[in-house]
Amino acid sequence: xxxxxxxxxxxxxxxxxxxxxxxxxxxxxxxxxxxxxxxxxxxxxxxxxxxxxxxxxxxxxxxxxxxxxxxxxxxxxxxxxxxxxxxxxxxxxxxxxxxxxxxxxxxxxxxxxxxxxxxxxxxxxxxxxxxxxxxxxxxxxxxxxxxxxxxxxxxxxxxxxxxxxxxxxxxxxxxxxxxxxxxxxxxxxxxxxxxxxxxxxx
Ligand code: GRF
Numbered sequence: 001x002x003x004x005x006x007x008x009x010x011x012x013x014x015x016x017x018x019x020x021x022x023x024x025x026x027x028x029x030x031x032x033x034x035x036x037x038x039x040x041x042x043x044x045x046x047x048x049x050x051x052x053x054x055x056x057x058x059x060x061x062x063x064x065x066x067x068x069x070x071x072x073x074x075x076x077x078x079x080x081x082x083x084x085x086x087x088x089x090x091x092x093x094x095x096x097x098x099x100x101x102x103x104x105x106x107x108x109x110x111x112x113x114x115x116x117x118x119x120x121x122x123x124x125x126x127x128x129x130x131x132x133x134x135x136x137x138x139x140x141x142x143x144x145x146x147x148x149x150x151x152x153x154x155x156x157x158x159x160x161x162x163x164x165x166x167x168x169x170x171x172x173x174x175x176x177x178x179x180x181x182x183x184x185x186x187x188x189x190x191x192x193x194x195x196x197x198x199x200x201x202x
Contacts, residue, residue, distance in 0.1 A: 003187040006034040006082035008090040013044025014172065015088035015109055015179050020051045022180035030187045034080045036073070038092060056080070060092070070095040077102070084186055087141065088179065096143050104193055106141040107186065109179050111171045113137060113153055118146040123168040126158060134158045134167060136175045138182035140193060149198045151182040151191060 009016045016035065022028045035048040038060040048055045056076045063069035074097060077085060087094070087108040099106065112122035114137040117129075126134045135155040142148035154174035158167055185191050190201040 001029075003030040003083040004033045004081065005030045005084045005086055005183065005187070006036055006077065006080040007032060007044075007086045007088050008036045008038075009042060009044035009088045010037060010039045010091040011042050011044065011089050013042065013047045013089065015175055016044050016086075017047050018176035018180055019086060019088065019183060020047065020053070022184070024051075028180060028184045028187050030084075030183070033082060036076050036080065038069075038073070038090070044089075066095075070098060074098050074101060084183070086179075086183060093145065094141060099141055099143050104140060107151065107182060108139055108141050108146070108148070109175055110137045110139065110146050111168065111175065113155065114139065114146055114150060121164075123171060124164040127162055127164050127167055131158050134171060136171050136178050138178050140198065149193050149196055151185065151198045151200075152178055154178045 007016050007019060020032060023030055023032055032053050034054050034056055035044055036056045036058060037044055038058055040057055040059055045055055058073045058076050060069050085102055085106040110122060112126055113135045117125040133155050135153055137153045138151045140148040154177065156170045156174055185200055192199045
């Protein structure tokens with residue numbers, strides 16, 4: 001049985017594209033049933049159009065208060081009836097009510113080796129810290145910031161001459177491999193959350 005996945009993205013959407021491409025190539029047993037975005041200018045919307053994926057816009061700027069935005073987002077997510085919500089460059093913190101509505105059904109990608117460098121500008125944080133390796137992390141979303149159980153991580157070297165963009169580019173290449181891989185495992189029912197750990201069934 002194919003899973004129904006909905007993607008939340010706020011911007012460029014290159015990870016969204018990697019997921020679209022992996023589904024089209026038959027690598028993920030899923031149908032992408034919706035892009036949900038908070039940003040009417042997101043390039044992810046163009047990608048959706050090309051792939052024939054319906055777009056739901058929940059425009060953050062059109063709500064007077066964050067709570068009202070969150071309520072509308074929750075309604076849009078419930079309406080999608082997705083098996084999995086994929087946060088692919090969704091640039092807002094997901095409110096607790098939404099996290100609690102979809103336990104174990106939401107995954108995020110973060111451009112650092114968690115638990116290092118949570119929050120925004122993770123690649124810049126890594127360069128400024130002077131780390132020798134960095135990478136990306138795909139994890140389940142819980143109520144903490146970038147702190148849910150880790151599904152998989154990929155490493156890249158951090159080189160002496162790297163600036164933020166150079167490191168971000170190297171990490172992004174791995175994101176485009178890691179995210180489809182983690183989503184595939186979810187869609188094959190091979191992930192089990194046991195406390196803080198995610199066990200991957202063979
Ligand atoms: C990626 O670096 C991802 O790890 C982070 O936001 C960025 C989104 O890039 N959460 P894109 O929109 O997928 O190109």
